[in-house]
Amino acid sequence: MLTRTLLFFIISFDLFASERALVIYTEEFPPYNFSVNNEITGINILLVKAACEEAQIKCVFQILPWNRAMRMALEGPNTALVSTARTAEREDLFQWVGPFISGQNCIYKLASRTDIDIPNIDAAKNYIMGASTDSAYKETLASLGFKEGKNLNLYQGKYSQLRPFAAQRVDLIIGSATSIQLQLSHGELELEEIIPVAKIDSNLHHRNYLALHPAIDKDVIDKLQSSLERLITSGTAGKFELEFVKPIAAGSPTNENSALWNSCMKERQPLSIQ
Known part of the structure; x- marks a missing residue:
């Protein structure tokens, strides 16, 4: 029993x-x-x-x-x-x-910042990067040579680096091409107000x-x-991605940055996210 x-x-x-x-x-x-x-x-x-x-x-x-x-x-x-x-x-x-x-990760600057010249990703270390303390990008930034107190400013809270970036208190931000438009909204910025300056090697970010x-x-x-x-x-995964984001063409890209722009710039489909 x-x-x-x-x-x-x-x-x-x-x-x-x-x-x-x-x-x-x-x-x-x-x-x-x-x-x-x-x-x-x-x-x-x-x-x-x-x-x-x-x-x-x-x-x-x-x-x-x-x-x-x-x-x-x-x-x-x-x-x-x-x-x-x-x-x-x-x-x-x-x-x-x-x-x-995952989106292609890139480094961005304000389009108005003509004083920032980054011919290669190593040159990005000459400027101040803004990032959030709870960002998964911290390891990536460290591997690229960014150090807090030197060329990296960390801010408390998700997306908290966007307002200092908009106010030009930091020079650069890092983000995913797929989600950068969302990030910018937290700094009251539009997609047209930024341009990519460097692409992150996929092996450097999780x-x-x-x-x-x-x-x-x-x-x-x-x-x-x-x-x-x-x-x-x-191909199902690719179809899902296209439901929400699409590549956007540069207004007048130079031969040097058109490939970078194509990798780093996408926008949300207007009816997908309310």
Whole structure:
């Protein structure tokens, strides 16, 4: 009788575990993940949803402030976080699926700053960079030679570097081509008011991933990774990206910067984000 009871409990627990949804936390960060009309959407949200559906894994999404989303994902056990930069500090805290969609990272200046001359990325160190203290770009900036107190000013709070940048208290900002327009809105700047001056090597910045709690079964990780790879190779991921952002042509690019402009400048589709 005891054996039968234990067997029933184990079977019941396994059934419950298999049906339990994977709770995926995220933040408001258009165009990758954001809420509109009470729905969570975005490039990487659509991609995660499609991967979950293909892998036949039930996934639910919650949008929270970043620090709280990170805390909830770490508490687990059936939790994940997207879009997450895969940094050295986070590597052992999660299991990883990806990479998901990330924009080309670039350094920008105000278009009006004709005094700033950056013929190559090494020359960027001669100017003051503004960045947020909670930015995933800190490692990237360090590798490029930016040091706080020398040529790097750090500001508390997300996007807090934008107002000093607009006021010319710092010379440069770093950002993703896919999300730079959103960043600029926090400094009351328009996309036409900036120009890219350097492109960041993709090996120097961490791309976006789905970070999953260590307790999640490896089989789930493998299924999601395989599904994601199929979505990318089929072109579905690229279609999702085009729903939200598009490249914009330079007004009058020189031969020297047209390729840089094409890599670093995109704009949000007008009807996608309210």
